[in-house]
Amino acid sequence: MCLILFAYRAHPDYRLVVAANRDEWFRRPTAAAAFWPDAPQLLAGRDLEQRGTWLGITGAGRFAAVTNFRDPTSHRAAAPSRGELVSRFLLSSASPGDYLAGLRTEAPHYNGFSLLVADRESLYYCSNREGVIRALAPGIYGLSNHLLDVPWPKVRHGKARLAELLARGPTADALLELLADTGVAPDAELPRTGVELEWERKLSARRIVADGYGTRSSTAVLVSADGEVSFVERTFDERGAATGIVRERLALAR
Helix, strand or coil: CCEEEEEEEEECCEEEEEEEEEEEECCCCEEEEEEECCEEEEEEEEECCCCCCCEEEECCCCEEEEEECCCHHHCCCCCCCCHHHHHHHHCCCCCHHHHHHHCCCCHHHCCCEEEEEECCCCEEEEECCCCCCEECCCEEEEECCCCCCCCCHHHHHHHHHHHHHHHHCCCHHHHHHHHCCCCCCCHHHCCCCCCCHHHHHHHCCCCCEECCEEEEEEEEEEEECCCEEEEEEEEECCCCCEEEEEEEEEECCC
């Protein structure tokens, strides 16, 4: 997952609004979003290589999502999968703060990540590149392959677009449209993360189409104030063409 734009308690009708793109190599086997057969309360896509996920929600109101921290010089091929950080939280009963506190000793063993975890009462963030656990206040946030709210162009512009959608009244389809922009940022605005300039350009788009790599799926999640969830995922092929859409609704257990 390489871009998460989200609004937490920033709209009177929605406690959480999420627009997220998952970027990955197309050779990595993936299952589209569904309720997992081995965990029927969990709605998420699934990485079929390591069996974890990048974003999901449960009928109990637990939400989690992860992004990688882009730093190719520190990548370790044998590190555990970051997707298990998401699925473990979703399938646990720990509070968000307690769950992140419990990761302190093992977090350094993973490649760089930023992790969001939430339940009905709170939303927390941490990164193993920062080492700070943060309870998030109501507001609009953006997360890509660095720390929370670092103003990369797609984060900065995406947050502005999300604020506009909130003012008009957010819908899942409008959130997917927000995520669909394939325009790249000017060179002067690009971060320097250790990849070649050509790749910095390609990776600066909200939706990436690039040489066997790119946005595999776009996901919109709206959690209403009264516990109704709309979850929509659109998937893409290597050429950037849409290949399918999943629409699910669930009512959170009271």
